[in-house]
Amino acid sequence: MRVILKVTDLCKTFTLHRLNQRKIIGCQNINFTVQQGQFIGITGKSGAGKTTVLKCIYRTYLPSSGSIVFNSALQGEIDLAQSDVQQIITVRRQEIGYIAQFLRVLPQMTALDLVVETLLAKGDHQEQAVQQARAMLRHFQIPAKLWDAYPHTFSGGEKLRLNLAQAMIKRPRLLLLDEPTAALDEQSKAPVQEMIIELKKSGTTMVGIFHDLAFMKDVVDSNYQISQGCFKEVGIA
């Protein structure tokens, strides 16, 4: 099987200059490998460093040391910890998706436009993009009457599904999920779980943070527990 992501000795320390150069450890000595189509779960207490690992991979955080080798379909093997900004921008537009807990939206952009925009950024043509976006919104069961509405008024579940639609439409090679269900009630979690199972079946590689293990036990291939910034592989219940 092909390795999509190989994280080696990843460390991230934040330096707070205004607080007398105080150092805060985000994560340290993180090692793991993800193969194509696998789903890696990360669990751990609040503040343990889960988000830090994900954000280092997406390069929202600049890793302090270590390497994050991503097998890019377009650029070959690249170390995300070292890549220049243009490389990261390309890889984000084309191959890596990040789904956060909350949807970040332009206040005056419709749900449809939001999804269309992702495709335009990738270089697709307008008409084709609109068609695909409609199909995606349908797939994620967002009612058609909401397509031309502004998402900031959507319910938590609708926002999340839109979030997934936007991240999935570019068919990312690697999808990073940071507690996408944290804001949802039990009932709204089921469709998300179904979607993740479906994505996995279609071969999408994922690294996801979930606080409840029950939620991911059906999909997860390896589960890492993170504690005080360090990774430990734990069995799957």
Added chain:
Amino acid sequence: MKEQPLLKVRNLNKVYGRGCTQCLALTGPAVDSNICPACNTIIACAGIDLDVYAGEIIGIVGESGSGKSTLIKCLCFDEMPDAGEAYLQNFAAGQTNIFAVSSQKKRWLRNHRLGIVYQNPHLGLRLDSSCGGNIAEKLIAADWYHVGKIRTRAKELLKKTKLPLERLDDLPKNFSGGMQQRVQIAKALANNPPLLLLDEVTTGLDVSVQAQILDLIRQIQQRLGIAMIVVSHDFAVIRMLTERTLVMKNGRVVESGLTDQVMEDPQHAYTQLLINSML
């Protein structure tokens, strides 16, 4: 092969004053000042490097007086830099420093290759000449002569900027602030520039109007593929619009990188302070 930037700026300097040999050493973020203590010269911009790639929006943030507007003014030839070079990919194959060409060529570049939108509509528009007249002025400067074609193009631009067509012959001075900005944007787009410079274009507008203008800016970038430099002291605006950001302080670029990284994991003490104070 690596993509070449649309605009490449190297070591741009702009000072107000006679200057001395110590100006650069005695000013900057480290001493938190842009005024040379030896000669009182204001170092508005120093050592600025900037690359803008085709179709991207790049953000410039910084506190008041950090040099953002000065940089924009140098790029559109409103001001002449004291030192530095800039190259435009679609001018002389990107081989000629645009600061060093004749003033006639500079005017040509401004008219054909750039669009500028100012914070203050007074600077970008004649408020007492019609909306269509303002757009025509830019088109004529860009060598459009056919009256019928100019009028058609003006209507097309009103549509693009979501201004009502029936306002074509009205005077911008009777428009709301948001509408005046739309007219400025329509005018800036008239010559189909590959690069648009926007200096604090939503500052002072109320929140919902601001949101409409931001939305328009995004659509222009997405649909027309025009690259932009967006200046703002508002991080929320920069975050919504850009993938890359430069942070300025005391005339210098103190940090640059992916917008989300600059905001969530700022590396420099100045940026950390700036972000904390601007959040």
